[in-house]
Amino acid sequence: MEYVTEKIIDSVVEEIITEKIALFNAYALIKPQGKDYIKDSQVRVILKPLVDKLLIHFGSKQQIEAKLH
Numbered sequence: 001m002e003y004v005t006e007k008i009i010d011s012v013v014e015e016i017i018t019e020k021i022a023l024f025n026a027y028a029l030i031k032p033q034g035k036d037y038i039k040d041s042q043v044r045v046i047l048k049p050l051v052d053k054l055l056i057h058f059g060s061k062q063q064i065e066a067k068l069h
Contacts, residue, residue, distance in 0.1 A: 005046060008029075012024045013050060016064075029046050030046065051064070
């Protein structure tokens with residue numbers, strides 16, 4: 001499970017960097033209707049590492065936001 005999650009994160013980061021969006025557009029990274037403890041886990045396991053990798057590449061949250069717009 002950890003391996004698959006890491007591969008998904010890496011793929012989404014690569015898609016954002018290259019602007020060739022496929023996986024990121026096709027699947028939700030978190031389930032917004034889920035229970036709070038599940039959302040918290042998804043944020044911790046998926047979104048936080050994703051943002052950390054994007055911060056390494058782009059340098060700031062503002063640059064990530066600009067890239068996503």
